[in-house]
Protein backbone atom coordinates (compact mmCIF):
# COMPACT_ATOMS: atom_id res chain seq x y z
CA UNK A 250 0.00 0.00 0.00
CA UNK A 251 2.60 2.53 1.07
CA UNK A 252 4.78 2.06 -1.99
CA UNK A 253 1.73 2.38 -4.17
CA UNK A 254 0.55 5.44 -2.44
CA UNK A 255 3.86 7.18 -2.62
CA UNK A 256 3.36 7.01 -6.33
CA UNK A 257 0.87 9.78 -6.19
CA UNK A 258 0.08 12.34 -8.21
CA UNK A 259 0.29 16.02 -8.30
CA UNK A 260 0.57 16.84 -11.96
CA UNK A 261 -0.77 15.46 -15.17
CA UNK A 262 1.22 14.37 -18.13
CA UNK A 263 0.02 14.07 -21.68
CA UNK A 264 1.43 10.98 -23.30
CA UNK A 265 1.29 11.63 -26.95
CA UNK A 266 1.14 8.96 -29.57
CA UNK A 267 2.73 9.35 -32.95
CA UNK A 268 0.61 9.44 -36.06
CA UNK A 269 1.94 6.22 -37.54
CA UNK A 270 -0.80 4.35 -39.33
CA UNK A 271 -2.34 7.37 -41.00
CA UNK A 272 0.01 8.35 -43.76
CA UNK A 273 -1.16 11.88 -44.32
CA UNK A 274 -1.23 13.18 -40.76
CA UNK A 275 1.93 14.25 -38.98
CA UNK A 276 2.37 15.22 -35.37
CA UNK A 277 3.54 18.73 -34.52
CA UNK A 278 4.28 20.17 -31.10
CA UNK A 279 4.65 23.82 -30.04
CA UNK A 280 5.47 25.44 -26.67
CA UNK A 281 5.22 29.01 -25.39
CA UNK A 282 5.02 30.62 -21.98
CA UNK A 283 1.83 32.51 -21.13
CA UNK A 284 0.00 33.24 -17.87
CA UNK A 285 3.21 32.38 -16.04
CA UNK A 286 3.05 28.77 -17.28
CA UNK A 287 4.29 26.80 -20.22
CA UNK A 288 1.52 26.05 -22.70
CA UNK A 289 2.01 23.14 -25.03
CA UNK A 290 0.06 22.41 -28.21
CA UNK A 291 0.10 19.06 -29.98
CA UNK A 292 -1.65 18.90 -33.33
CA UNK A 293 -2.04 16.34 -36.11
CA UNK A 294 -2.04 17.89 -39.54
CA UNK A 295 -0.87 17.03 -43.02
CA UNK A 296 0.85 20.36 -43.64
CA UNK A 297 3.55 21.90 -41.46
CA UNK A 298 2.72 25.44 -42.61
CA UNK A 299 -0.93 25.04 -41.66
CA UNK A 300 0.04 23.54 -38.29
CA UNK A 301 2.43 26.44 -37.50
CA UNK A 302 -0.07 29.06 -38.54
CA UNK A 303 -2.81 27.45 -36.45
CA UNK A 304 -0.50 27.21 -33.45
CA UNK A 305 0.43 30.87 -33.84
CA UNK A 306 -3.26 31.84 -33.82
CA UNK A 307 -3.93 29.65 -30.77
CA UNK A 308 -1.02 31.12 -28.79
CA UNK A 309 -2.11 34.64 -29.80
CA UNK A 310 -5.55 33.90 -28.39
CA UNK A 311 -3.99 32.74 -25.08
CA UNK A 312 -1.78 35.86 -24.94
CA UNK A 313 -4.83 38.05 -25.60
CA UNK A 314 -6.69 36.37 -22.72
CA UNK A 315 -3.66 36.75 -20.45
CA UNK A 316 -3.73 40.51 -21.08
CA UNK A 317 -7.40 40.64 -20.16
CA UNK A 318 -7.47 38.29 -17.16
CA UNK A 319 -4.15 38.77 -15.40
CA UNK A 320 -4.07 40.00 -11.82
CA UNK A 321 -0.33 40.60 -12.18
CA UNK A 322 -0.76 43.31 -14.84
CA UNK A 323 -2.19 46.53 -13.42
CA UNK A 324 -3.58 47.42 -16.86
CA UNK A 325 -5.47 44.16 -17.50
CA UNK A 326 -9.20 44.43 -18.11
CA UNK A 327 -9.72 42.50 -14.87
CA UNK A 328 -7.68 44.96 -12.80
CA UNK A 329 -9.32 47.97 -14.43
CA UNK A 330 -12.69 46.48 -13.50
CA UNK A 331 -11.48 46.11 -9.89
CA UNK A 332 -10.42 49.76 -9.87
CA UNK A 333 -14.10 50.61 -10.35
CA UNK A 334 -15.31 48.54 -7.41
CA UNK A 335 -17.94 50.39 -5.39
CA UNK A 336 -19.09 52.24 -8.51
CA UNK A 337 -21.56 51.74 -11.35
CA UNK A 338 -21.86 48.55 -13.47
CA UNK A 339 -19.02 48.25 -15.99
CA UNK A 340 -19.39 46.85 -19.52
CA UNK A 341 -16.78 44.11 -20.01
CA UNK A 342 -15.54 41.96 -22.89
CA UNK A 343 -17.40 38.73 -23.74
CA UNK A 344 -14.40 36.69 -22.49
CA UNK A 345 -14.21 38.36 -19.11
CA UNK A 346 -17.98 38.17 -18.72
CA UNK A 347 -17.99 34.45 -19.52
CA UNK A 348 -15.18 33.68 -17.04
CA UNK A 349 -17.00 35.60 -14.29
CA UNK A 350 -20.37 34.06 -15.18
CA UNK A 351 -18.95 30.53 -14.96
CA UNK A 352 -17.15 31.46 -11.73
CA UNK A 353 -20.26 32.81 -10.08
CA UNK A 354 -22.25 29.77 -11.15
CA UNK A 355 -19.70 27.58 -9.35
CA UNK A 356 -19.74 29.86 -6.30
CA UNK A 357 -23.48 29.28 -6.09
CA UNK A 358 -23.08 25.50 -6.43
CA UNK A 359 -20.30 25.35 -3.80
CA UNK A 360 -21.78 27.84 -1.31
CA UNK A 361 -18.79 30.07 -1.93
CA UNK A 362 -15.98 27.51 -1.60
CA UNK A 363 -14.96 28.70 -5.07
CA UNK A 364 -14.93 32.49 -5.06
CA UNK A 365 -13.12 34.75 -7.53
CA UNK A 366 -13.49 37.73 -5.20
CA UNK A 367 -10.81 35.99 -3.09
CA UNK A 368 -7.99 38.24 -4.35
CA UNK A 369 -7.44 40.25 -1.10
CA UNK A 370 -6.85 37.00 0.81
CA UNK A 371 -4.73 35.39 -1.94
CA UNK A 372 -2.52 38.51 -1.93
CA UNK A 373 -1.85 38.07 1.79
CA UNK A 374 -0.74 34.48 1.18
CA UNK A 375 1.49 35.49 -1.70
CA UNK A 376 3.18 37.88 0.70
CA UNK A 377 3.37 35.12 3.34
CA UNK A 378 5.20 32.90 0.85
CA UNK A 379 7.62 35.69 0.02
CA UNK A 380 8.30 36.80 3.62
CA UNK A 381 7.87 33.41 5.23
CA UNK A 382 5.55 34.88 7.80
CA UNK A 383 1.88 34.19 8.47
CA UNK A 384 -0.63 37.00 7.94
CA UNK A 385 -1.87 38.47 11.22
CA UNK A 386 -5.41 37.83 12.42
CA UNK A 387 -6.26 41.51 11.79
CA UNK A 388 -4.94 41.35 8.25
CA UNK A 389 -6.90 38.17 7.56
CA UNK A 390 -10.12 39.58 9.01
CA UNK A 391 -9.80 42.76 6.98
CA UNK A 392 -9.14 40.78 3.79
CA UNK A 393 -12.05 38.36 4.39
CA UNK A 394 -14.32 41.38 4.82
CA UNK A 395 -13.52 42.38 1.25
CA UNK A 396 -14.46 38.94 -0.16
CA UNK A 397 -17.96 37.90 -1.25
CA UNK A 398 -19.17 36.54 -4.58
CA UNK A 399 -22.76 37.60 -3.82
CA UNK A 400 -21.58 41.20 -4.06
CA UNK A 401 -20.43 40.68 -7.65
CA UNK A 402 -23.51 41.39 -9.82
CA UNK A 403 -23.62 40.25 -13.43
CA UNK A 404 -26.08 41.42 -16.07
CA UNK A 405 -25.90 39.13 -19.11
CA UNK A 406 -28.01 41.35 -21.34
CA UNK A 407 -26.00 44.50 -20.76
CA UNK A 408 -22.81 42.40 -20.32
CA UNK A 409 -21.91 44.37 -17.20
CA UNK A 410 -20.22 43.56 -13.91
CA UNK A 411 -20.72 45.52 -10.73
CA UNK A 412 -18.59 45.05 -7.64
CA UNK A 413 -20.68 46.41 -4.79
CA UNK A 414 -17.95 47.61 -2.45
CA UNK A 415 -14.80 49.59 -2.84
CA UNK A 416 -11.88 47.34 -2.01
CA UNK A 417 -13.28 44.25 -3.73
CA UNK A 418 -10.72 42.64 -6.06
CA UNK A 419 -10.93 39.64 -8.38
CA UNK A 420 -8.57 36.70 -8.98
CA UNK A 421 -9.40 34.24 -11.75
CA UNK A 422 -6.29 32.10 -11.14
CA UNK A 423 -8.46 29.06 -10.41
CA UNK A 424 -10.28 29.09 -13.77
CA UNK A 425 -8.40 31.20 -16.35
CA UNK A 426 -5.93 28.59 -17.61
CA UNK A 427 -8.76 26.16 -18.29
CA UNK A 428 -10.72 28.86 -20.11
CA UNK A 429 -7.63 29.84 -22.14
CA UNK A 430 -6.99 26.19 -23.07
CA UNK A 431 -10.60 25.80 -24.25
CA UNK A 432 -10.24 28.98 -26.29
CA UNK A 433 -6.98 27.80 -27.86
CA UNK A 434 -8.52 24.45 -28.81
CA UNK A 435 -11.44 26.31 -30.41
CA UNK A 436 -9.00 28.39 -32.48
CA UNK A 437 -7.22 25.24 -33.69
CA UNK A 438 -10.56 23.78 -34.71
CA UNK A 439 -11.46 26.99 -36.59
CA UNK A 440 -8.17 26.60 -38.43
CA UNK A 441 -9.23 23.11 -39.52
CA UNK A 442 -7.31 21.09 -36.92
CA UNK A 443 -9.54 18.89 -34.78
CA UNK A 444 -6.98 16.33 -33.54
CA UNK A 445 -5.31 18.54 -30.95
CA UNK A 446 -4.23 18.82 -27.34
CA UNK A 447 -3.67 22.03 -25.36
CA UNK A 448 -1.85 21.78 -22.03
CA UNK A 449 -1.33 24.77 -19.73
CA UNK A 450 0.53 23.51 -16.65
CA UNK A 451 -1.96 21.38 -14.69
CA UNK A 452 -4.83 21.93 -17.14
CA UNK A 453 -5.14 19.82 -20.30
CA UNK A 454 -7.86 20.06 -22.94
CA UNK A 455 -8.12 17.57 -25.81
CA UNK A 456 -10.11 17.46 -29.04
CA UNK A 457 -10.50 14.50 -31.38
CA UNK A 458 -8.02 11.69 -30.74
CA UNK A 459 -4.71 11.12 -32.53
CA UNK A 460 -5.01 9.00 -35.69
CA UNK A 461 -5.86 5.36 -35.00
CA UNK A 462 -6.28 6.02 -31.27
CA UNK A 463 -9.35 5.82 -29.08
CA UNK A 464 -8.28 8.93 -27.22
CA UNK A 465 -5.33 10.91 -25.93
CA UNK A 466 -3.34 9.02 -23.35
CA UNK A 467 -2.80 11.27 -20.32
CA UNK A 468 -0.50 10.13 -17.56
CA UNK A 469 -1.18 11.17 -13.98
CA UNK A 470 2.24 12.03 -12.62
CA UNK A 471 3.55 10.58 -9.38
CA UNK A 472 4.30 12.87 -6.44
CA UNK A 473 7.93 12.00 -6.95
CA UNK A 474 8.56 13.65 -10.29
CA UNK A 475 11.54 11.40 -10.96
CA UNK A 476 9.16 8.45 -11.29
CA UNK A 477 7.10 7.51 -14.30
CA UNK A 478 3.31 7.81 -14.09
CA UNK A 479 1.52 4.65 -13.06
CA UNK A 480 -2.04 5.68 -13.87
CA UNK A 481 -3.33 6.82 -17.23
CA UNK A 482 -6.52 8.28 -18.62
CA UNK A 483 -7.77 7.93 -22.19
CA UNK A 484 -9.67 11.09 -23.16
CA UNK A 485 -11.23 12.72 -26.22
CA UNK A 486 -13.15 15.99 -26.50
CA UNK A 487 -12.67 16.38 -22.75
CA UNK A 488 -10.44 18.13 -20.25
CA UNK A 489 -8.52 17.17 -17.14
CA UNK A 490 -7.09 19.41 -14.42
CA UNK A 491 -5.13 18.75 -11.28
CA UNK A 492 -5.05 21.11 -8.30
CA UNK A 493 -2.75 20.66 -5.39
CA UNK A 494 0.04 22.20 -3.40
CA UNK A 495 2.89 20.51 -5.27
CA UNK A 496 4.74 23.73 -5.95
CA UNK A 497 3.05 26.75 -4.47
CA UNK A 498 2.83 26.59 -0.71
CA UNK A 499 4.50 28.00 2.35
CA UNK A 500 5.56 26.02 5.40
CA UNK A 501 5.59 27.92 8.68
CA UNK A 502 6.04 26.36 12.12
CA UNK A 503 5.76 22.91 10.58
CA UNK A 504 2.39 23.60 8.91
CA UNK A 505 2.14 23.65 5.14
CA UNK A 506 -0.31 26.21 3.69
CA UNK A 507 -1.46 25.84 0.06
CA UNK A 508 -1.96 28.66 -2.45
CA UNK A 509 -5.60 27.57 -2.52
CA UNK A 510 -7.47 29.26 0.30
CA UNK A 511 -10.71 28.54 2.11
CA UNK A 512 -12.76 31.74 1.73
CA UNK A 513 -14.50 31.14 5.07
CA UNK A 514 -11.37 31.04 7.20
CA UNK A 515 -9.04 32.96 4.90
CA UNK A 516 -6.44 30.25 5.52
CA UNK A 517 -4.40 28.43 2.92
CA UNK A 518 -5.52 24.78 2.83
CA UNK A 519 -3.47 22.66 5.20
CA UNK A 520 -4.79 19.12 4.64
CA UNK A 521 -2.53 18.15 1.76
CA UNK A 522 -4.45 16.84 -1.22
CA UNK A 523 -4.26 16.46 -4.95
CA UNK A 524 -7.50 16.68 -6.89
CA UNK A 525 -7.80 15.51 -10.50
CA UNK A 526 -11.01 16.36 -12.35
CA UNK A 527 -12.16 15.22 -15.79
CA UNK A 528 -14.87 17.38 -17.34
CA UNK A 529 -16.35 18.18 -20.77
CA UNK A 530 -14.18 21.32 -21.00
CA UNK A 531 -11.19 22.99 -19.35
CA UNK A 532 -13.13 25.87 -17.80
CA UNK A 533 -15.09 23.29 -15.80
CA UNK A 534 -12.21 20.94 -14.97
CA UNK A 535 -9.95 23.79 -13.82
CA UNK A 536 -12.50 25.53 -11.62
CA UNK A 537 -13.90 22.27 -10.23
CA UNK A 538 -10.43 21.00 -9.28
CA UNK A 539 -9.85 24.17 -7.26
CA UNK A 540 -13.36 24.05 -5.77
CA UNK A 541 -13.16 20.37 -4.79
CA UNK A 542 -9.81 21.04 -3.11
CA UNK A 543 -11.57 23.57 -0.86
CA UNK A 544 -14.71 21.47 -0.31
CA UNK A 545 -12.73 18.43 0.83
CA UNK A 546 -13.34 14.80 -0.11
CA UNK A 547 -16.88 14.27 1.08
CA UNK A 548 -18.59 17.36 -0.30
CA UNK A 549 -16.15 17.51 -3.21
CA UNK A 550 -16.95 14.01 -4.49
CA UNK A 551 -20.64 14.66 -3.97
CA UNK A 552 -20.38 17.73 -6.19
CA UNK A 553 -18.47 15.79 -8.85
CA UNK A 554 -20.96 12.90 -8.79
CA UNK A 555 -23.89 15.18 -9.46
CA UNK A 556 -22.20 17.20 -12.19
CA UNK A 557 -22.87 15.94 -15.73
CA UNK A 558 -19.79 14.57 -17.50
CA UNK A 559 -17.53 15.06 -14.48
CA UNK A 560 -15.37 12.47 -12.71
CA UNK A 561 -12.84 13.13 -9.97
CA UNK A 562 -10.04 11.51 -8.04
CA UNK A 563 -8.81 12.87 -4.72
CA UNK A 564 -5.52 11.86 -3.17
CA UNK A 565 -5.20 12.72 0.50
CA UNK A 566 -1.93 12.86 2.35
CA UNK A 567 -1.80 11.04 5.67
CA UNK A 568 -2.49 12.87 8.87
CA UNK A 569 -0.37 11.62 11.75
CA UNK A 570 -1.62 8.08 12.07
CA UNK A 571 -3.38 7.46 8.74
CA UNK A 572 -2.17 6.25 5.41
CA UNK A 573 -2.47 8.00 2.08
CA UNK A 574 -5.91 7.51 0.65
CA UNK A 575 -7.33 7.70 -2.84
CA UNK A 576 -11.00 8.44 -3.41
CA UNK A 577 -12.76 8.37 -6.77
CA UNK A 578 -16.17 9.03 -8.24
CA UNK A 579 -17.96 5.93 -9.51
CA UNK A 580 -17.16 6.59 -13.16
CA UNK A 581 -13.48 7.49 -12.78
CA UNK A 582 -12.22 3.92 -13.29
CA UNK A 583 -13.90 3.72 -16.67
CA UNK A 584 -11.64 6.55 -17.93
CA UNK A 585 -8.49 4.82 -16.78
CA UNK A 586 -6.37 3.06 -19.35
CA UNK A 587 -3.37 0.80 -19.56
CA UNK A 588 -0.08 2.64 -19.85
CA UNK A 589 1.76 3.47 -23.05
CA UNK A 590 3.95 1.24 -25.15
CA UNK A 591 6.85 3.33 -26.32
CA UNK A 592 5.12 6.64 -26.94
CA UNK A 593 7.00 9.75 -25.99
CA UNK A 594 6.03 11.64 -22.87
CA UNK A 595 6.34 15.10 -21.49
CA UNK A 596 5.28 16.65 -18.23
CA UNK A 597 3.60 20.01 -17.86
CA UNK A 598 4.51 21.78 -14.67
CA UNK A 599 1.87 22.26 -12.04
CA UNK A 600 1.45 25.75 -10.67
CA UNK A 601 1.96 29.30 -11.80
CA UNK A 602 4.14 32.30 -11.15
CA UNK A 603 5.32 33.42 -7.76
CA UNK A 604 5.11 37.06 -6.89
Ligand code: AMP
Pocket residue numbers: 362363364365367371420421422423424491492493508509510511512535536538539543600
Ligand atom coordinates in the same frame (compact mmCIF):
# COMPACT_ATOMS: atom_id res chain seq x y z
P1 AMP B 1 -5.61 26.08 -9.36
O1 AMP B 1 -4.14 25.94 -9.51
O2 AMP B 1 -6.39 26.03 -10.63
O3 AMP B 1 -6.20 25.21 -8.30
O4 AMP B 1 -5.88 27.57 -8.87
C1 AMP B 1 -5.28 28.09 -7.72
C2 AMP B 1 -5.44 29.59 -7.78
O5 AMP B 1 -6.83 29.91 -7.65
C3 AMP B 1 -4.74 30.32 -6.67
O6 AMP B 1 -3.40 30.60 -7.01
C4 AMP B 1 -5.58 31.58 -6.56
O7 AMP B 1 -5.20 32.48 -7.58
C5 AMP B 1 -6.98 31.08 -6.86
N1 AMP B 1 -7.74 30.66 -5.69
C6 AMP B 1 -7.26 30.31 -4.45
N2 AMP B 1 -8.27 29.96 -3.63
C7 AMP B 1 -9.42 30.08 -4.36
C8 AMP B 1 -10.81 29.87 -4.07
N3 AMP B 1 -11.21 29.44 -2.88
N4 AMP B 1 -11.70 30.12 -5.06
C9 AMP B 1 -11.31 30.55 -6.28
N5 AMP B 1 -10.03 30.75 -6.61
C10 AMP B 1 -9.08 30.52 -5.67
Ligand code: MG
Pocket residue numbers: 422423424490492534535536537538539
Ligand atom coordinates in the same frame (compact mmCIF):
# COMPACT_ATOMS: atom_id res chain seq x y z
MG1 MG C 1 -8.22 25.36 -11.01
